Amino acid sequence: MGRPPCCDKEGVKKGPWTPEEDILLVSYIQEHGPGNxxxxxxxxxxxxxxKSCRLRWTNYLRPGIKRGNFTDQEEKMxxxxxxxxxxxWAAIASYLPQRTDNDIKNYWNTxxxxxxxxxxxNHHQQSSRSDGFTSSPSSPENHSSSSRGxxxxxxxxxxxxxxxxxxxxxxxxDQKTSNxxxxxxxxxxxxKISLHSNPKEGQTxxxxxxxxxxxxxxxxxxWTKKSSKKEQSSSLCSTREVDYDHEQKPKISSxxxxxxxxxxxxxxxxxxxxxxxxxxxxxxVSPEASFFEHESKPLCDGGRGTLSVLxxxxxxxxxxxxxxxxxQDQDLIDMPLQETADxx
DNA sequence: AACGAATCCAACCGCCCACGC
DNA sequence: CGCGTGGGCGGTTGGATTCGT
Numbered sequence: 001m002g003r004p005p006c007c008d009k010e011g012v013k014k015g016p017w018t019p020e021e022d023i024l025l026v027s028y029i030q031e032h033g034p035g036n037x038x039x040x041x042x043x044x045x046x047x048x049x050x051k052s053c054r055l056r057w058t059n060y061l062r063p064g065i066k067r068g069n070f071t072d073q074e075e076k077m078x079x080x081x082x083x084x085x086x087x088x089w090a091a092i093a094s095y096l097p098q099r100t101d102n103d104i105k106n107y108w109n110t111x112x113x114x115x116x117x118x119x120x121x122n123h124h125q126q127s128s129r130s131d132g133f134t135s136s137p138s139s140p141e142n143h144s145s146s147s148r149g150x151x152x153x154x155x156x157x158x159x160x161x162x163x164x165x166x167x168x169x170x171x172x173x174d175q176k177t178s179n180x181x182x183x184x185x186x187x188x189x190x191x192k193i194s195l196h197s198n199p200k201e202g203q204t205x206x207x208x209x210x211x212x213x214x215x216x217x218x219x220x221x222x223w224t225k226k227s228s229k230k231e232q233s234s235s236l237c238s239t240r241e242v243d244y245d246h247e248q249k250p251k252i253s254s255x256x257x258x259x260x261x262x263x264x265x266x267x268x269x270x271x272x273x274x275x276x277x278x279x280x281x282x283x284x285v286s287p288e289a290s291f292f293e294h295e296s297k298p299l300c301d302g303g304r305g306t307l308s309v310l311x312x313x314x315x316x317x318x319x320x321x322x323x324x325x326x327x328q329d330q331d332l333i334d335m336p337l338q339e340t341a342d343x344x
Numbered sequence: 345a346a347c348g349a350a351t352c353c354a355a356c357c358g359c360c361c362a363c364g365c
Numbered sequence: 366c367g368c369g370t371g372g373g374c375g376g377t378t379g380g381a382t383t384c385g386t
Contacts, residue, residue: 016354016380038371054372055355090374105375106353 013047017056021046025053026061059102066098070107078104079112
């Protein structure tokens with residue numbers, strides 16, 4: 001019943017990805033860009049289905065992904081957005097540019113659900129004692145009984161997403177016209193964004209780049225380590241050796257952002273020298289700064305020239321959403337539910 | 345040290361929608 | 366308009382890891 005799977009199950013590998021597979025995928029996307037996932041397995045020789053490739057890329061290898069513990073801000077934001085949007089993880093993830101929907105979903109299911117259940121039961125106990133009317137907007141069950149219909153919330157989210165997509169498209173168009181991202185420009189943009197970031201978190205926009213750089217660079221490091229081991233002894237069986245466990249879950253911290261530049265040079269250098277249409281990407285500080293930027297969540301460029309009214313409107317929205325996470329998060333969190341639903 | 349329970353999270357599955365023909 | 370296909374999304378699973386006894 002239903003449509004057949006995206007790929008025939010025979011000869012399709014499942015389970016955890018090996019560093020070699022990751023390298024293949026990353027280098028392919030590096031050359032051809034993300035998309036046309038159907039062609040990826042055949043062109044790379046990966047014994048994976050296209051879906052698996054896409055998932056691996058979007059949930060793990062894609063630049064700009066922040067891994068590790070969720071901050072209080074993020075947690076509150078997720079709770080609030082979940083109350084507002086329900087289990088629309090992709091929509092929620094669009095408000096948390098560094099997190100994947102899968103990550104948020106997992107975090108919700110493993111941490112926040114329990115947390116809220118606990119706090120709710122505490123609430124119930126308190127309210128039954130005091131006989132007071134207490135209603136937490138964050139409660140997962142509560143959102144369904146909200147006066148606003150689900151369809152309305154959905155519509156609002158969709159409008160927001162549409163705006164964001166347009167914003168994304170405009171910024172990438174803008175990028176194409178001025179794609180000679182010089183280092184100072186990049187640093188400028190980065191520092192602009194950083195201005196709005198929470199210094200306490202130490203997770204500035206620049207570390208968005210850093211995190212993805214690190215993701216892939218660590219990967220490469222593991223791989224190079226491994227291949228050198230291979231050279232020494234050809235009997236390496238498990239890719240989980242050579243500390244790949246740790247490579248798979250790189251701890252992100254801003255103080256060792258570019259430690260693995262050499263590893264990058266080794267891979268991206270070769271691509272640069274090839275006839276890749278993205279060969280100018282090595283000019284940037286980090287690979288994804290130029291090549292992958294279109295793939296990352298939109299970052300607003302403050303240095304635009306003349307803007308149409310529409311663009312202005314969009315970019316105002318964007319700057320609120322992406323360039324000022326601290327203030328925006330706080331606003332969103334502090335906002336009552338009704339108000340939050342109106343921010344489109 | 346050994347074992348089972350609990351927890352985490354990457355990956356898979358199936359459904360849905362958009363798009364091209 | 367109907368069909369086939371690719372891609373996106375949310376729910377679920379299962380292996381790995383951590384915790385408690």
